[in-house]
Amino acid sequence: MNTPLDDQGGPLSGLRILELGHFIAAPFCTRVLADLGADVIKVEPPGRGDPVRSWGIIPEGETASVWWSVHGRNKRSITADLKKPEGIALVKRLIAEVDAVVENFKPGQLASWGLGPRDMTAVNPDVIVVQVSGYGQTGPGHNRAAFGVIGEAVGGLRHLTGYPPEVSELPPVRTGISIGDSVAGLYGAIGLLAALFEKGKGRGTPGRRIDVALTESILSLLEGCLPEYGATGAVRQPTGSTLPTNAPSNAYPTADGRWFLIAANSNALFRRLCGAMGRPELADDPRYADNPSRVKHAAELDAAISHWTTGLTLDEVAAQVEAADVPCSRIYDIADIAADPQFLDRGMVRRVADPRLGEVLHPGVVPAMTGGPAGGVRWAGPDVGAHTDEVLAELLGMAPDEIDALKKEGVL
Amino acid sequence: MNTPLDDQGGPLSGLRILELGHFIAAPFCTRVLADLGADVIKVEPPGRGDPVRSWGIIPEGETASVWWSVHGRNKRSITADLKKPEGIALVKRLIAEVDAVVENFKPGQLASWGLGPRDMTAVNPDVIVVQVSGYGQTGPGHNRAAFGVIGEAVGGLRHLTGYPPEVSELPPVRTGISIGDSVAGLYGAIGLLAALFEKGKGRGTPGRRIDVALTESILSLLEGCLPEYGATGAVRQPTGSTLPTNAPSNAYPTADGRWFLIAANSNALFRRLCGAMGRPELADDPRYADNPSRVKHAAELDAAISHWTTGLTLDEVAAQVEAADVPCSRIYDIADIAADPQFLDRGMVRRVADPRLGEVLHPGVVPAMTGGPAGGVRWAGPDVGAHTDEVLAELLGMAPDEIDALKKEGVL
Numbered sequence: 001m002n003t004p005l006d007d008q009g010g011p012l013s014g015l016r017i018l019e020l021g022h023f024i025a026a027p028f029c030t031r032v033l034a035d036l037g038a039d040v041i042k043v044e045p046p047g048r049g050d051p052v053r054s055w056g057i058i059p060e061g062e063t064a065s066v067w068w069s070v071h072g073r074n075k076r077s078i079t080a081d082l083k084k085p086e087g088i089a090l091v092k093r094l095i096a097e098v099d100a101v102v103e104n105f106k107p108g109q110l111a112s113w114g115l116g117p118r119d120m121t122a123v124n125p126d127v128i129v130v131q132v133s134g135y136g137q138t139g140p141g142h143n144r145a146a147f148g149v150i151g152e153a154v155g156g157l158r159h160l161t162g163y164p165p166e167v168s169e170l171p172p173v174r175t176g177i178s179i180g181d182s183v184a185g186l187y188g189a190i191g192l193l194a195a196l197f198e199k200g201k202g203r204g205t206p207g208r209r210i211d212v213a214l215t216e217s218i219l220s221l222l223e224g225c226l227p228e229y230g231a232t233g234a235v236r237q238p239t240g241s242t243l244p245t246n247a248p249s250n251a252y253p254t255a256d257g258r259w260f261l262i263a264a265n266s267n268a269l270f271r272r273l274c275g276a277m278g279r280p281e282l283a284d285d286p287r288y289a290d291n292p293s294r295v296k297h298a299a300e301l302d303a304a305i306s307h308w309t310t311g312l313t314l315d316e317v318a319a320q321v322e323a324a325d326v327p328c329s330r331i332y333d334i335a336d337i338a339a340d341p342q343f344l345d346r347g348m349v350r351r352v353a354d355p356r357l358g359e360v361l362h363p364g365v366v367p368a369m370t371g372g373p374a375g376g377v378r379w380a381g382p383d384v385g386a387h388t389d390e391v392l393a394e395l396l397g398m399a400p401d402e403i404d405a406l407k408k409e410g411v412l
Numbered sequence: 413m414n415t416p417l418d419d420q421g422g423p424l425s426g427l428r429i430l431e432l433g434h435f436i437a438a439p440f441c442t443r444v445l446a447d448l449g450a451d452v453i454k455v456e457p458p459g460r461g462d463p464v465r466s467w468g469i470i471p472e473g474e475t476a477s478v479w480w481s482v483h484g485r486n487k488r489s490i491t492a493d494l495k496k497p498e499g500i501a502l503v504k505r506l507i508a509e510v511d512a513v514v515e516n517f518k519p520g521q522l523a524s525w526g527l528g529p530r531d532m533t534a535v536n537p538d539v540i541v542v543q544v545s546g547y548g549q550t551g552p553g554h555n556r557a558a559f560g561v562i563g564e565a566v567g568g569l570r571h572l573t574g575y576p577p578e579v580s581e582l583p584p585v586r587t588g589i590s591i592g593d594s595v596a597g598l599y600g601a602i603g604l605l606a607a608l609f610e611k612g613k614g615r616g617t618p619g620r621r622i623d624v625a626l627t628e629s630i631l632s633l634l635e636g637c638l639p640e641y642g643a644t645g646a647v648r649q650p651t652g653s654t655l656p657t658n659a660p661s662n663a664y665p666t667a668d669g670r671w672f673l674i675a676a677n678s679n680a681l682f683r684r685l686c687g688a689m690g691r692p693e694l695a696d697d698p699r700y701a702d703n704p705s706r707v708k709h710a711a712e713l714d715a716a717i718s719h720w721t722t723g724l725t726l727d728e729v730a731a732q733v734e735a736a737d738v739p740c741s742r743i744y745d746i747a748d749i750a751a752d753p754q755f756l757d758r759g760m761v762r763r764v765a766d767p768r769l770g771e772v773l774h775p776g777v778v779p780a781m782t783g784g785p786a787g788g789v790r791w792a793g794p795d796v797g798a799h800t801d802e803v804l805a806e807l808l809g810m811a812p813d814e815i816d817a818l819k820k821e822g823v824l
Contacts, residue, residue: 011607011610015609021522030807032602032632036602038526054460054703054704055703056635056656057636057646058510059644063635066636066643066644067635067636067657069636069638069639070635070636070638071635075550080638087448094661105477106414111750116550125456130700133668136754136780138757138758139754139757140707140753144734144737144739145681145737145739145793147661147677149661149739150740151740153742153743154741155614156745156746156748157587158744159744160589161587161588163585167581167582168580171651171671173573173574173650173652174651174653174654175569175591175654176569176572176651176657177428177569177633177634177635178573178635179587182595182633183594183595184420186598186602187598187779189442190448190605190779192603192780194422195781196421196605196609196612197423197424197427197605198784200609200612202428204782206783207782208423208781208782208783209783210779210780211779211780212423212779213780215754215776216755216760216780219749219755219760220444222746223468223482223483223589224468224477224478224479224482224483225589226482226746226749226773226775227482227769227772227773227774228468228478229750230750230773231469231478231770231772231773232478235745235746237745238588240582240588241583244468244588246467248562249559249581259583259595263559266463267556267754269557269773275494289745291467315431325556325557326557327546327556327557329562331584332566332570332571333566333568333571333647333648333649334568334638334640334647335641336568337566337567337568338632339541340551341548341551342553342554342627345548345551345552346551346625346628348631349638350743351642354759354772357639358643359642360452360642361638361642361643362640363631363632363634363638365634366624366625366628366631367602367623367624367629368622368624368625368628369603369606369620370623371606371620372607372610372617381718387560400430403744
């Protein structure tokens with residue numbers, strides 16, 4: 001697994017980050033940064049490593065999940081037992097050699113091991129520390145246990161994602177991916193890079209910390225919900241498959257029993273959709289004259305559009321709505337994505353050689369950067385500790401027998 | 413509205429960005445950067461400005477939405493008619509004075525007005541250009557129209573967010589907020605800051621562009637879906653209110669007709685939950701011995717947990733699960749959020765003076781940064797063109813009579 005770093009690099013080459021992460025949020029943060037060229041050194045417990053290595057599909061005869069191939073890509077994995085003083089001492093020596101640390105232990109956990117932010121700045125005053133947690137590092141509820149699902153619910157997303165109680169008795173739906181963790185990870189990356197910008201301007205202060213809460217990361221995305229509540233007392237409610245603020249935008253049934261999404265929520269788009277439907281008069285109907293009117297009469301409008309779509313197959317509807325240049329789509333599953341010409345053309349579905357699994361499909365690097373090195377997939381998620389020897393020799397100048405001794409003691 | 417910039421600033425103070433954005437994605441990107449101290453100059457069409465100004469609740473007697481108070485906060489608004497050559501000329505002069513441009517016009521639109529990335533680098537070789545679009549700036553499908561709803565569906569999120577067809581006949585749910593736009597905006601911010609890091613290292617190349625697609629931003633979050641499909645042909649399907657890879661994690665019904673989320677999806681957490689339920693023997697049941705086993709028997713396990721929760725009120729369940737330190741929560745609506753002691757303690761629900769609306773509730777700055785200036789809410793979303801005179805004088809040295817002449821011609 002000791003593939004050499006791609007010389008082409010990316011915008012973040014030269015940036016070195018130590019990851020004390022597990023599960024999703026912190027490792028996702030560092031995946032994004034590693035994709036763009038950062039050297040991410042991930043510290044894992046000796047033996048089983050990050051629990052995500054056992055999440056999702058594990059092929060027959062394998063010990064690690066397929067997900068790991070993406071989640072761990074471009075990172076160097078080293079082992080250290082953080083429950084042993086020698087493990088902590090080793091990690092401190094590494095912290096002295098990096099630009100930033102990204103961690104997502106429960107608040108206070110690392111400090112209890114002598115690895116809190118103050119311990120880190122004691123060995124490296126310039127180190128930037130990103131701490132991702134459920135509720136944040138401070139406040140009366142900071143030490144409650146949390147996972148993404150909880151952060152999404154407390155941040156207000158879960159309540160809004162579902163059908164109103166009068167339409168369905170089922171509970172609100174979980175957004176089908178670990179969105180709270182991912183968004184927190186993205187905010188962590190932004191904070192880290194913002195602190196680097198500040199440092200580059202000569203304004204960096206010792207002890208710069210980025211305190212990312214899952215709950216707050218989600219709350220920050222809630223559009224106008226909070227100010228609307230503050231100004232009018234309105235509590236936004238779930239609206240199922242539609243938008244609460246714009247119409248028409250919904251999933252419409254087709255003759256072949258499928259759903260087709262149409263988002264004709266501007267005056268010009270709506271007029272074009274009416275043309276495609278052969279109902280140009282609807283665009284002049286006062287009920288649908290502007291967005292506020294269409295939102296008010298969304299149920300009638302959706303009925304009229306559904307009446308049209310149910311008479312046609314999905315392919316027929318798609319052809320007509322696309323010809324009118326109105327935003328629309330089938331609902332893609334992962335097989336649709338893997339076959340999509342646009343994703344393929346942009347390198348967003350790429351074949352990566354994984355020494356463990358053979359050729360695997362990976363999503364490409366986001367964001368796509370042009371006009372210079374773009375980053376890329378240098379290697380797939382490595383085995384636990386695949387880079388221990390390499391990293392300890394390179395960063396700390398440790399000799400092979402020193403490293404072997406620590407392995408025998410179970411520190412690595 | 414010409415509140416002076418808060419002297420305290422933030423990590424990004426000294427960074428100047430021109431926003432040629434509308435709707436959600438690009439303006440959300442710049443909101444995050446402005447919250448952290450960047451000087452964001454938003455260019456709006458004279459008159460009505462950004463369409464979001466009319467989205468969502470508009471209080472009686474007001475002309476702009478409450479959402480705008482947050483969406484436009486900390487930015488300086490200037491007007492320029494991009495359909496007039498004088499407007500384009502003016503914007504080019506401004507581009508010469510900024511570090512970066514963030515735009516989300518349909519691909520090719522700005523270039524058709526003489527304001528493509530090449531036109532921008534012609535006047536400012538160092539400028540970093542962030543372009544947010546539905547499908548990206550290249551490829552066979554790049555010029556299709558898109559909105560967030562479409563990007564979320566093509567990126568694979570919509571398919572996964574709903575109940576399986578055998579459970580509900582309703583279409584997949586829309587994640588209840590503009591998640592595709594927001595995530596694309598966050599990736600845009602990361603790309604912009606990554607390009608600044610590169611420039612700070614002396615490696616910046618003229619013409620650095622960040623090409624963010626909504627579809628790709630979502631695809632990048634899909635956990636192991638793509639590699640699992642590539643390796644095994646498995647197409648991940650929606651799982652309603654549960655997690656597909658971990659158990660138990662679900663919404664459980666309570667005696668008072670509500671839902672309570674419990675995420676006991678690790679061996680230790682599950683054991684503690686079993687204790688709270690008074691069913692310690694379940695933790696030793698071979699069906700529930702580890703995560704893969706629990707996922708396999710999730711339906712039986714959820715039935716056992718539901719049996720327990722339906723005998724108690726939500727408050728009773730909450731007290732017992734919290735006492736066991738298992739991640740759990742009610743499903744918060746915005747009123748719960750506004751009253752939550754943890755959010756209040758961390759300044760995540762703050763009262764902001766809005767000259768238009770009076771005191772309004774705003775979400776705080778994410779990520780929270782300590783050890784230096786943290787950014788903040790310097791002012792609420794300004795009126796269209798509130799800073800035109802100030803910005804043109806400050807950046808371009810224009811005299812009041814020059815500015816007035818352009819206003820009379822309808823350029824501003």
